[in-house]
Amino acid sequence: MKELVNLQLMMFALIIIGLILKKAKVIGKEGQKSMTNLVIDLILPCNIIFSFMIKFSSKIAQDFMVILIISILIQVFCVILGSVLYNKCSVKRKKCLRYATICSNAGFLGNPIAQGVYGMMGLTLASIYLIPQRIMMWSEGVSVFTEAPTKKEMLKKIFSHPCIIACEIGVVLMLTGWRPPHFLQETITSISNCNTAMSMLVIGMILADADPRTLVDKDVLFYSVIRLIIIPFCVFIPCLMFHIDSLVKGVSVLLAAMPAGATTTILASKYDCEEEFSVKLVVFSTAASLITTPIWSLILMKV
Template identity: 30%
Template sequence: MKNMLNLNAVNQVGILTILILVGFYAKKKKYINDSVNKGFSDILINITSPCLILISFNFKFSNEMFLNIGKIIIFSSIIHIVLLILGKVFYLKYYNKDQQNVLKFLTLFPNCGFIGYPVLQGVYGNKAILYASIFSIPYNLLLWTYGIRLFCKNRNNTNIIKQLLSPPLIAIILGLIMFVFSIKLPYPIYRSIEMLGNMTAPIAMIITGVALAGIKVKEIFLKTNSYYPVVMRLIILPLIIYIILNTFNADKFLIEVCVIIEAMPPASLTVVFAEGYNSDVDFAARCTFLSTIVSAITIPFMISLIS
């Protein structure tokens, strides 16, 4: 079973890497410009990701599953409290204030939607997406409050209510209602939502490839101050979370879902926020890019280790 999970993870990351290269090639050949890529991002955030989340709740209600949802919310809350503390401790030396804010952000927020969901879906199936969606409730609450405030120099201008009512969070709420009350959508609607949701991984990886096409790869590897955060994000932090969750003697599948989410590279919003709020965008891009590449090795390793 462990070998099968490991092989599935390798295959899934390999597929995502190929899709990244497609985006990279399309940008280099000028098939996609920045305006088109921005449109792809808007489609992913506002349409395909919510559809993927919504369809993940298409399970028959059971008391056991409902109990597991409660456990996931508790686990997610504990994890984010721990990461919030670790982010303030691990990077006190050798980094300036802007870099420390970037590192606090990438410590708290792995790439759930762009890479996490597709990997979980490929390795564990849609049931893992359901639990990952629940996991993202505390994640999103923290992302659009504390996460933005890390970068925003004028913190009074952040519209927290508007950010909390994002399409992905609305999809989670609707999905929970459908799950609890066993609401079944008509087949044409269900199938349309499913097809849109399945577009999430290809679009996400193409967006990533387009972004990487504008980065000088040589600089990423020459500036070594991004190596330590990569090791922390991809190996040390998920291992810490794994040890903590095992003290609760919880269902192994739930633990694996939480740990695999935390084994993802930094959220792509790390770069977006750093650029949008005039922080150290080069440092954020280096950490994110290097982590994404290295994760092709570390994600299968982590799955093999904990399975």
């Protein structure tokens, strides 16, 4: 409990620092974009490779298969939810809500939380969990805003994504037991250690973009309940019923409880789909997750 509280307080402090840096104009919009790209293209891939530098065993193989199946089922469930829940909203709002239901911020925010709560193995399982979501992001997710991408274009985006490449490298390292030269391992580890701090700072900068006076919106509230409470609950109950391993269950539920992905705003802006509303979705659900994530962590510790 003490470690969990310290983790949440540390992350909250980093988020506040990011918010202050943005409000004080120490870092502008372009700087924030560069930091986001740095995390996605370098720091997070190194974090993923680092997580796979563990000794392989039949138990790990079993856990990988189970969490991969769970993740695939969650993605299918989220696609169905996104298709049926928001029919009363305007067309443009519905696109934002559907995408944000399919593509959460599990990679950006989930990895540091999984590592903080469950350690190295939690981070490794989180990396496997995220593979189906990253595939959906570049297929079903993008097609929400546009015409469905061609198969060739979709596959290119999936397999050229730095995090997918990092997963492939990590699996090879884990299965073969081969390790890079010591200096390279130290380099990967050093960059990996930046993940939590950099991710939280960027999230703080995202929060700084919203006006608190206009943040509350009935559609945003409805989405946040679905994303942060209903979806993880629908993962938690079957995991209990089928007696899923506690570590696999914990990582699956926590990552299912992540807020809207920042790419929601990027795509909404690009395709003229109520950018201001998409910012509210990301900011409010992220702020609310600072409350719901510790609650889910406590529930998982008790059950």
